[in-house]
Amino acid sequence: MARTVKCPSCGAELTAKDDNRDFMFCEFCGTKVRLDDYRETHRYVDEARIQESKDAMELRIKEMEQERWRTEDANKTAATYFKWLGIVIVILVIAYIICMGLGIA
Template sequence: MAIQFVSVRCPDCGAELSIENGREQAFCSYCGAKVLVHNDNEHIYRNIDEARIKEAENERILRLRELELEEKENSRSRKSLFIAYGVALGFVLIGALICIAEPLAGMWGIIIGGYIGLFTFIKSDEKKKKQKKYVSPNEAVITDSMIGCEEKNYNSVVMLFRGAGFTNVTAVPLNDLNILSQRKNGQVEAVTINGNGDFDEGDVYPREANILITYHSR
C-alpha cells in the first residue's frame, strides 16, 4: 500500500512540507520548528496570524508609499515658497530703492511685494491644513469634488462617494417639488456624514460611515 502524504506549511519559516498522512506532529526539515499536522485549531490560528501579518505588511507598504509621495510634494512646495518669497523680497527692495527718488512709485513696489508675501503665506497655511493624511485600507478620504455638492445630480454624487470607497451610501428623495420647481428634480439638497454636514477636503472617515444624500424630487 502506497504511503500518503499531506502538505502543510511550517508556522515559523513558511516552508511547504510533505508529512506522512496520519501523523499528528512533525518537525520542519528547514528550521526544526514543531509542526502540528491535524490540529484544526492550530491550523485556523496560523491562517489568522498569516492574514494579520500580511495585512500589516500591506499597510506598512502603503504608509511608506504615502510618506514618499508626501516628501516629494513637500519638496516641491518648499521650492515654490522660496521662489515666491524671493519675488516678494525683490519687490520690497526695489521699491525701497525707488523711494529715494520717487516715493510714490517706490511705495507701490513695497505694497506689491508685501501683498505677494502675504498671499503666499496664506496659501501655504491653507495647504498645510489640507495636507494629505495617511489613509488605511478601512478608511476613505474626502476629495475636493465632494465639497459643495448641492444642485448636482444625486446619481453622480452617489457614484462619487462610492468611487472613493464609502460602502454605506444612501440617497433619499424629499418629494418636495411642485409644478413650478420641476427643474430641481434630482438635484442634491444636502449631504451628511454620520449626521454631520460639516466636512472638508482631506477629512478621513471609516469606509462604513453613514453617507446620507437627500435630493429634490416630485
C-alpha cells in the same frame, strides 16, 4: 480513525482519538491543541497577517513619500514667494530713493 498531531507548544507527537472533538490537551505540556487542522489554520492566519502588515507598511511608506513631496513643494513655493517678495521690496526701495533724489516724494 486516530491521527497524530504535533503540539504547537512543545512539538510532541500526540495521538488524537476519535472521541476528541475539535481540541485536546497536550499530555506533555498541557497546551490546548486544536484538532481541526490547526497547522493549516495557523499558517493561513499568519500569512494573512503578514500580508496585511506588509500592505499597511507599503501604504505608510507611500503616505510618507507623498507627505515629503508635499513638504518639498510647499518649501519651493515659499522660497519662490520670498524671492519675488525680496525683489519687489528692492524695486520699491530703489524707486523710493530715485523719487527722493528727484524731489517728488
